Amino acid sequence: MFTNTGLQKTLLFISFLFTSYLASAQFNQSTLENRIRPDSSLTNEVHFNFYNLNFVRNYEYTNDFHDGYTLYGTQLQPQIVYYAHPNLAITAGAFIRKDFGRNGITDAKPLFNLKYHKRNLTLIFGSLEGGIQHKYIEPLYNFERTLTNPIEYGTQLLVERKRFNLDAWIAWQKMIEKGDAAKEEIVGGLSTETTITENNGWKFSIPAQFLAFHQGGQIDVLKEIPISTVLNGAAGLKLHKEIGTNIKQVYTDNYAY
16 A cells, blocks of 8 residues: 555656656767867877777567667777877778678778867868767667768868857768769768857757758769759757756757757
8 A cells, every 4th residue: 555655756766767768768879989189289199099889789679660680799990090280180090890690891991081170170081070979869860870880981070169069061972983873972961059058057058950861963874863862950959957966967858850
């Protein structure tokens, strides 16, 4: 038999579990990021950067909502970083993916980029800080691409200020030559967040995100297939409150996409 106090505690506990479940719908991906920046204290030095991601993702739910496959393996990104200038870093390395249960290397790509960084601005040419580092919500950019297609090549502009962040990028996915029976493919977009007010642990901000995929070209032989561009976008409101006790933060992130 529940007392009134016991019933209140039980309802509070159930509400907490439900709230925690909802909060986890958008996974915090910052721990998986791998960002390299020019550093004036390291000028003319050469460093070794090694990034490793080990993953298990199991979809064997035995239902009609998802194919029952499993992703199980490891990713390696060894890179040499040359800090050529207080504002310039040059990186070169490789991306290697190994799926367990499959012979050989699943995927291997070269990594090379130039990074210019000054104050709050970073310009990248080559292999981008892509994937989950764009900070798209999952309805726009599936988290699983971190495992299946994490490398992007192109140009990226990052602005990282206290009250404003911007990630504008374009990546070349498929290059064609004259006479090819294929369309060129380009993907790009932007992700931005503007802080409207921040005071006494409260933070109110407005995020906006945009993603575009273009398939076209003028030198292929597939003239019967038209040029196509697919656009997706999202905008919303975010309200965060720092608590600082056993509960670190309470927040609500709301998007229309």
